Amino acid sequence: MNLQLLFRRIWNLAGAVSVRTKILGIILGLVALLGTGVTIQARYALRATMTAQLEEQSISVARDLAARSTDPILLNDLLGLHDLLEETIANNPNIRYAFLVDSRGQVIAHTFEGGFPLDLIYLNSVQSGEHHDTALIQTKEGFVWDTAVPILDGKVGMARIGLSAASMQATLSALTAQLLLTTLLVSLTGVLVAVLLTWILTRPIISLAHATQAVARGDFSPRVPRWANDEIGDLAEAFNQMTEQLSRTDELRKERETLRRQLLEKVITTQEDERRRIARELHDSTSQNLTSLIVGLRMMETHCAQCAAQTKATDLRQVASKTLDEVHDLSMRLRPRVLDDLGLAAALERLVSEWQARNKIPVDVAMQLGERLPGEVETAIYRIVQETLTNIARHAQAKSASILVERRGAVVRTIVEDDGVGFDVDTNHGERHLGLLGMRERAELLNGRLTIESSTEHGTCIFIEIPLQGEKTRVAA
């Protein structure tokens, strides 16, 4: 559990740092690990070797001293013993001290000046018959190997020498320092290598990231250079293929979109033209004919008061009048002439007043338009408001509605609100959805935007924004 936690922490730590730090960490970690390992191993091996060597040296020097001191001791040649000890010390810099003990345990010669550390005598001894005896003694100057060797099998006494481990420690410290310094230098080199490696590694990754961001913005033009023939190089190649593919698909999609827009525009324009034609036809021809019929029937009524058919004529005139009204209405709905002749404001007022009269729902209209808008914009706004009002009448069960049309700089903003039951905006099926889609298409054809907000408490609000100079950039019908 604890281990798992530790692992997670390490993972988090490793995940949080950049690739640069990771590579640096890998290289420095490896160098440090290797350096430390080598240092430990080298120290261990050297120490073992040096310890063995020093011990051997101490034994050989002590035995040599014992052999050479036999005669001088037996002959009581104290000067000779002194010279011998001095010589032993001079020839072996590692030797801290040397002294000779006679068979009664008396120190007869030593290399200390001005006295003798008495405790030293009892720290090591050797029995007759033994080859030597080595003991490790701790002193304030460090460790000392004390070797005792019997002289003439102990009959004469014993030779003692102390070999200081200080030189070994110094050698070991020097080695350690040297190895650690090497590790440090290699680490520094490692940092340089890591920086270079990081640059080599991250350069393609960074360019890939930039290119990806560009693609996300919709710019398919950037191509990532293939820096090296490695996995990242393969990735760059794959990325480039992908962007190319995406770019082609995007072009195709744009082409289709343009085509679709053109088609839609054509449909809408054709529809409007057709409606206008039918409306004009109804108004100019059918209405005239009906009016003539009504006038004729009225004359018939007046002139032949005695006619039996008078009542019949009155009925016919009434039917004709009703038909005329219906034709007017139909013509109005198809394409109000007032929209072409007097503009959006007048058309909308007319539309609203007729709608109010029909549906008995009060509508608050506010319009600030100034001069007339381009024909397409007027038509689009008119149709959208018309469709919205139809929807309110059919579905909203609203008690009131409001319409705001205003021109703000280069934008015409239209808001249609009701206090009805509202609906789920995200539903993308059904007749109403199709109507909303048509409204949105109209707005977007003019580079405009249509937003719908709806909730059960607050009814529905449709918000349309259409730019005026945008028409220049749009695709001509």
Next chain:
Amino acid sequence: MKKILLLLIMVLLVSCSPLAQTEVAGNVDLNDLQPLPTPAGHEVVPLRVAVAAVISPEGTVQSYSPFLTYLEEKLNRPVELVQRRTYLEVNDLIEHGEVDIAFVCTSAYVEGHDTFGMELLVAPQVNGKTTYNSLLIVPSLSSAQSMADLRGKVFAFTDPISLSGRVYPTYLVHELGSTPEEYFARTFFTYSHDEALRAVASGVADGAAVDSLVYEFAMERDPSLAGKVRVIHRSPDFGIPPVVISPLARPQLKVDLQSLLLGMANDPNAQAALASIGVESFVLIEDNAYDGVRELLGVIPIPAAP
């Protein structure tokens, strides 16, 4: 990561600490220097026995150890062996009573007797005799047949006052009408007979004169020497190197030691001690046994004590 690093550092530190595997025998301050205690005096005054350097000091210890131990047991007092490099130094010790008895060289005895009254205690008997000879030896490959063939060679003397080792060969050169300094290319002193033997055996010297007793004893101990040296001349018999007693020693000690040494031949426990020094028995000897030596020394005087 940090834990691993910590572990590594700890391992490093442990490996830095010295000699974890060897047990430390103790702690001492090498700079805490104190005067060495004066050796405690002997509770019982030991019998001090000097042995002249007929053989090397080391060989002397090995040879005389059983004998000295025997004396210790018999006298019930410690016995101390004293050695000096030269015969004259030993004579000096005897003269001043610094040793009680001594095994001295024949010429040293004559010198000591005639200068300060060194007294004879007993004489060792070897091969049934109380005499010995000086043997002129050369390396076995040498073609020399007599002292006459050693002219211009390197010659090893034992001790300046040794009868067999210096006086007799000097006498031989004298007979040839020369002095060693003129006769030999080079001479040197080995201060003991076994060393002289070794000098010839190893070819360092072309010739040497050695004590016949030491020679035989050495041959017995190291038979390989026989193939390396050859005897080309044997001197007339000389009085054997005696055991002497200091003129300052108590008369009772002389009596006690004489009876002890003379009785050794009959003591089964003493045989090993006697064999170790190459002696069959100790016998009484008179000073006139050394008159022949005195004659020789009249011709070739020993150098005065320094």
